[in-house]
Every structure is written in structure tokens, then in C-alpha cells.
Amino acid sequence: MTEKSGIRSFPWGKIIPFIILLIFSIPLILGIYWIIISTFSVSTRGLVPVDSAGNPGGLTLANWSFLADPVVWKLTLNTFILASTQTLGVLLVSSMAGYALARINFKGRKSFLGSTMVLQAFPATTLLIATYFVLRFISGIPLIKVFGYDTLGGVILVSIATQLPLGIWLMKGFFDAIPWDLERAALIDGCSRWRTFRQILLPQIRPGVAALSVFSFITGWSSFLIPYSFLTNQDTAVISTYINRLMQDTAPVNYSLVAAVGLFQLLPVIFFFIFTQKYLLAIFSGGMKGGS
Amino acid sequence: MGLRSRHSSSVTTTSVQEPNNGNIFNIDTGKKTLGNKYDWLIFMGPAMILVAVFFIAPVIIVFIISFTNMSSLTGFSNWSWIAFENWIKIFTHPQSGQHVKVTIIYVFFTLIFFNVGLALLLAILTTHIPKAAGFAFRALWLVPRITPVVVYIMMWKYLMADSPYGIFNEIFFKPLGFETSEIIAAHPYIAIILVNGFIGASFGMIIFTSAIESISKDIMNSSLVDGANIFQRIKYIIIPQIKWPLMFVTTFQTLSLITSFEQIMILTDGSYGTEVWSLWAYHKGLNNYFGQFQWGFGMALAGILVIISIGFCIAYLKFFKFSDMIQEPKIETL
Numbered sequence: 001m002t003e004k005s006g007i008r009s010f011p012w013g014k015i016i017p018f019i020i021l022l023i024f025s026i027p028l029i030l031g032i033y034w035i036i037i038s039t040f041s042v043s044t045r046g047l048v049p050v051d052s053a054g055n056p057g058g059l060t061l062a063n064w065s066f067l068a069d070p071v072v073w074k075l076t077l078n079t080f081i082l083a084s085t086q087t088l089g090v091l092l093v094s095s096m097a098g099y100a101l102a103r104i105n106f107k108g109r110k111s112f113l114g115s116t117m118v119l120q121a122f123p124a125t126t127l128l129i130a131t132y133f134v135l136r137f138i139s140g141i142p143l144i145k146v147f148g149y150d151t152l153g154g155v156i157l158v159s160i161a162t163q164l165p166l167g168i169w170l171m172k173g174f175f176d177a178i179p180w181d182l183e184r185a186a187l188i189d190g191c192s193r194w195r196t197f198r199q200i201l202l203p204q205i206r207p208g209v210a211a212l213s214v215f216s217f218i219t220g221w222s223s224f225l226i227p228y229s230f231l232t233n234q235d236t237a238v239i240s241t242y243i244n245r246l247m248q249d250t251a252p253v254n255y256s257l258v259a260a261v262g263l264f265q266l267l268p269v270i271f272f273f274i275f276t277q278k279y280l281l282a283i284f285s286g287g288m289k290g291g292s
Numbered sequence: 293m294g295l296r297s298r299h300s301s302s303v304t305t306t307s308v309q310e311p312n313n314g315n316i317f318n319i320d321t322g323k324k325t326l327g328n329k330y331d332w333l334i335f336m337g338p339a340m341i342l343v344a345v346f347f348i349a350p351v352i353i354v355f356i357i358s359f360t361n362m363s364s365l366t367g368f369s370n371w372s373w374i375a376f377e378n379w380i381k382i383f384t385h386p387q388s389g390q391h392v393k394v395t396i397i398y399v400f401f402t403l404i405f406f407n408v409g410l411a412l413l414l415a416i417l418t419t420h421i422p423k424a425a426g427f428a429f430r431a432l433w434l435v436p437r438i439t440p441v442v443v444y445i446m447m448w449k450y451l452m453a454d455s456p457y458g459i460f461n462e463i464f465f466k467p468l469g470f471e472t473s474e475i476i477a478a479h480p481y482i483a484i485i486l487v488n489g490f491i492g493a494s495f496g497m498i499i500f501t502s503a504i505e506s507i508s509k510d511i512m513n514s515s516l517v518d519g520a521n522i523f524q525r526i527k528y529i530i531i532p533q534i535k536w537p538l539m540f541v542t543t544f545q546t547l548s549l550i551t552s553f554e555q556i557m558i559l560t561d562g563s564y565g566t567e568v569w570s571l572w573a574y575h576k577g578l579n580n581y582f583g584q585f586q587w588g589f590g591m592a593l594a595g596i597l598v599i600i601s602i603g604f605c606i607a608y609l610k611f612f613k614f615s616d617m618i619q620e621p622k623i624e625t626l
Contacts, residue, residue: 046462130350161346262443
């Protein structure tokens with residue numbers, strides 16, 4: 001019923017948004033198309049695959065031969081460990097902090113909330129150069145040196161820390177939106193804060209947790225600057241730094257090969273995104289209905 | 293409603309002395325704390341430690357080193373204190389003006405046109421077309437953010453390259469009879485704004501989409517029944533309903549644009565006059581062709597960014613009356 005009145009109200013409604021979206025998306029569509037084409041080409045002119053002499057044609061699978069290289073799979077594993085571990089870390093730390101900021105009245109609550117925003121403003125340069133000193137310092141401490149310079153652990157910790165301001169803000173927002181009746185009853189009945197958090201509130205913000213997971217995993221999977229700055233060891237390198245090395249090492253850079261490795265890194269993320277996108281959009285509508 | 297909240301407040305002002313013993317209300321104390329007094333420390337602890345180690349400590353290090361002449365010439369042991377010399381050098385440096393100019397242009401136009409403007413447009417458009425199509429477009433716009441930055445930049449280099457390689461030149465400019473050119477060299481500002489904007493738009497798009505989808509279907513539909521057109525609907529229903537996400541995205545993206553340089557570094561490495569302030573600091577302090585690192589001066593350049601950014605934050609807090617938005621914790625005040 002409302003659907004029909006919608007169509008009457010917006011006679012242009014179904015077509016114009018499509019056209020505007022398409023126009024704005026042209027560079028992306030062309031660029032992605034080119035990446036896919038070029039991974040199967042010797043070279044490209046515009047969007048046309050060409051052979052080494054510059055004539056149309058030149059389709060090849062040679063760019064994908066890197067898949068037989070065990071080093072690539074080692075890097076893929078590293079990238080996965082980095083992305084998934086830092087995602088768990090971000091979720092845990094920021095949901096705990098978000099809960100406290102949304103629900104517990106403590107001294108310095110407001111200033112911490114305000115400063116999470118300020119934290120995001122710290123220049124990456126600041127963090128990179130000075131964090132290098134911090135990681136070097138951690139490396140010198142026996143028990144926690146696995147989180148020091150040139151370790152995956154160190155990169156994971158730095159990654160978690162840089163995503164905290166965003167995570168805490170989002171989580172706090174989700175907790176704020178939850179009606180407090182359930183939790184109040186539980187607390188008054190003597191349920192501990194930790195149990196209330198885990199058993200009553202966390203299930204309520206599942207869509208928020210899913211959304212933050214997607215953000216965080218994608219960030220970790222494709223991150224470049226942090227691993228590039230703090231991982232020099234080839235054994236702990238990730239795909240991003242490998243691609244960068246490909247672009248620097250080979251004398252005339254084989255862009256078709258770089259695009260192929262890039263597509264290899266991109267595909268799992270796209271599948272991941274396709275299957276979790278509904279969580280992202282259910283963020284506000286879904287999770288809140290239960291409690292109220 | 294009034295009755296209800298008065299009733300609830302009388303319940304919450306009672307406190308629980310022994311959590312495990314259940315319903316023991318101590319009406320006399322009127323304390324406002326539920327549960328253990330130090331619960332917040334457990335919840336905030338991990339975040340506070342990480343913030344202390346990876347935000348506060350590095351910033352202190354930046355300001356300390358900015359007062360030294362530490363560089364690759366002095367090494368880590370032979371440096372000395374030089375007071376404000378690095379800071380004075382910033383104001384007398386002949387290149388400072390150019391770096392300020394490009395930074396302002398880059399941040400302003402990327403923010404207005406892409407990170408907020410286009411993001412809002414994308415969110416509104418993709419929520420007003422069939423679900424599957426909206427999903428497809430949002431997925432497409434997330435590709436720049438999730439694409440490895442080196443590959444993303446390589447894509448743009450190819451898009452903007454001169455003929456016979458460049459895609460824009462081959463597909464649009466050449467067939468239409470325009471001069472072809474190396475677009476990055478000919479229009480470097482447009483290049484860096486486009487490259488960053490196409491990444492930046494997706495952040496706001498996701499946040500705005502979630503917010504728009506969360507607007508009650510009743511409100512949305514009643515606006516249709518009342519005969520509101522799309523512009524009225526945006527102005528009177530969507531924008532007021534997503535005020536908080538709009539503020540969040542604007543604030544967040546301004547601050548992160550000021551400090552971002554990764555894409556520009558890979559695209560132009562600061563040539564054609566595109567060396568934004570943060571890239572300048574990075575080049576001075578961590579990475580340049582000559583291997584001559586001026587840690588002291590680079591840290592002072594970064595320190596300027598920290599100060600400017602904090603200033604921005606305070607202005608935002610005041611402008612948006614953030615303290616009003618930061619609500620009291622529900623569980624203890626109601």
C-alpha cells in the first residue's frame with residue numbers, strides 16, 4: 001500500500017538514483033575492470049589487453065603463477081593471523097570500554113570519552129616514529145618481547161590501539177541505544193557487572209559487534225603502513241608489504257603481476273563482505289527491538 | 293511517563309551491599325553506584341593501558357625529541373637540547389606556506405565533496421533503490437577501502453595515465469578530441485582529492501546507511517503518505533534523524549584527513565606540489581631519498597599537527613555542544 005503511494009510521489013524515483021550512482025561509480029567500475037583484465041594480460045592499452053608488441057590480444061595466465069610459490073601462502077597466513085587477532089582484540093577492548101562509558105558512572109568518564117576523539121587526531125607520523133621507540137623499548141623487556149619491534153605481536157598491538165577510538169565510539173553508541181530495564185533488574189538482583197555485560201548486553205549488540213568486526217578485519221587485512229614500518233623480517237611479512245616489494249624490486253615493474261596479487265588479496269575480503277553486509281545494515285534496526 | 297521515571301529513580305538510588313545475597317536494599321545511603329565501586333577499572337583497564345602505551349607515550353616522545361637536534365648525523369647518543377630551535381625553524385622555513393596551502397585545499401575539498409557530501413548522497417541513493425541494487429553499489433564503494441593501498445593507487449595511476457595507457461584518456465578524452473595528458477602531473481590537486489575521496493566516501497556511506505535504515509519505517513512511510521518529496525524527506529526527516537552520525541563522520545574525517553598521507557605518498561610522493569604537511573613531516577623524520585633523517589625537526593612538524601588537531605577537536609566539542617550529547621550513564625541516573 002505504502003509502496004504504491006511511494007511510486008506516485010516519486011515518478012523519477014527508481015531511475016534517477018541509478019543514473020547518479022552509475023555516473024559517480026564510473027572510475028571505480030573502470031578501475032576494477034582494468035585490474036581484472038590486466039591480471040590475465042601481458043599488458044594493457046586503456047581497457048584493451050595487448051601483447052608485448054602492443055597488438056590487441058596477449059591474454060595469459062602467467063601472472064597467476066605466483067600461487068605456486070609457498071612464500072605467498074606463508075604471507076597469506078600471516079595476514080590472516082594479523083587481521084583476525086587484532087579484530088578480536090579491538091572487539092574485546094572496545095566493547096568493554098564502550099560498556100563502561102555508556103553505563104558506569106566513574107570519575108574521568110567524560111574526559112576519556114572526549115579524548116577518544118582527540119586520540120584519532122594524532123598524526124600517523126607522530127605515532128610511527130615514536131611508536132618505533134616504544135616497540136624497541138618493549139623488545140627489551142623479557143616477558144613481553146613478543147610484542148616488540150619486528151614481531152607480528154607488536155604490529156597487532158599497534159593495530160588494536162589505532163582502531164580503539166573508532167571502536168570505543170561505535171560500541172558506546174550501541175550500548176547507549178539499549179534500553180536499560182533488563183540490565184537494571186539484573187544489577188539490582190545482584191548480578192555482577194561482568195555477567196551483566198557478557199550475558200545481557202553483549203547479545204543485545206550483536207549487530208554492532210558484527211559491524212565492528214567487518215570494519216576491523218578489513219582494516220587489518222589490507223593494512224600497509226603499520227606492518228611496513230614495523231616488520232622487516234621476511235618471515236613475518238604480510239601480503240601488502242609483499243606487493244610493495246614487488247613494485248620496488250622488479251626493474252620494469254610488472255603491473256599485471258602486482259594486480260594479480262592484489263586481486264588475490266582482495267577476493268576473500270569481498271566474499272567476507274558480501275556475507276556480513278546484512279549485519280552492517282541490521283545494526284540499528286535489529287538489535288534494539290529485543291530489549292524494549 | 294513522569295510517574296514511571298520517578299518510580300525508577302527511587303529504585304536506583306537504593307544500593308546493593310552484597311551482590312550475591314540478592315535483594316538487599318539499603319534505602320538510607322542513597323548511593324548512586326550499583327555493583328562494585330571499581331568495576332569500571334576492569335572494563336576500562338585494557339583500553340587505558342593501550343592508550344597510555346601507544347598514544348600518550350608516543351606524543352610525549354614527540355614533544356621531547358622536538359626540543360633536540362636528534363638526526364641521522366647525531367645518532368641516538370650524540371644529540372643535544374636545542375630548546376625551540378626546531379619550532380622557530382618551522383615559521384621561518386621558506387616551504388612552510390606551500391605545505392599549509394596544499395594541506396588546507398586537500399582537506400577542505402576532500403571532506404566537503406567526498407567524505408561527507410558524496411557519502412551522504414550515496415547513503416540516501418542506495419537506500420532508495422531496490423535492496424539488492426543498493427547492496428551492490430555499497431559493496432562497490434567499499435572496494436577502495438578494502439583494496440590494498442598499493443594496488444588501489446596503481447589502479448588510479450593507470451586510470452589517469454597519459455595515452456596510450458591511461459583509461460580516462462583512451463576512453464573519454466581522446467575520442468572526444470581533447471588533448472591527452474598525464475593527469476596526475478597536469479592536475480595534481482584534483483588527483484590527490486579524487487584518490488582520497490573515493491576511499492573516504494565509504495566510511496560515511498556505511499555509517500549514514502545504517503542510520504537511515506534505522507529510522508523508523510513508520511516515520512519514513514508517513515512522510516510518503518503525506519506527500520513529501522524526496523528533498524523534503526531528506527531535509528525534514530533523514531538529516532535530523534542522522535544528526536549524530538553526521539557529526540561523528542564530519543569530526544572524524546576532518547581529523548583523519550589532516551594527518552593522512554599514505555595515498556599521496558604512493559601516488560606522487562609529494563611531487564607536483566602535493567606534499568601535505570603530514571607527508572613533509574614523514575619525509576623529514578622517517579623516510580627520504582637521501583637517508584638524512586631530521587628526527588628533531590620532523591617531530592616538531594608532527595607536533596604542530598598534534599596541536600592543530602587538538603585545537604580542531606576542542607572547536608568541534610564546543611561547536612556541536614558535545615557535552616550535551618555525552619549523556620549520563622542510563623543505569624545510574626534514571
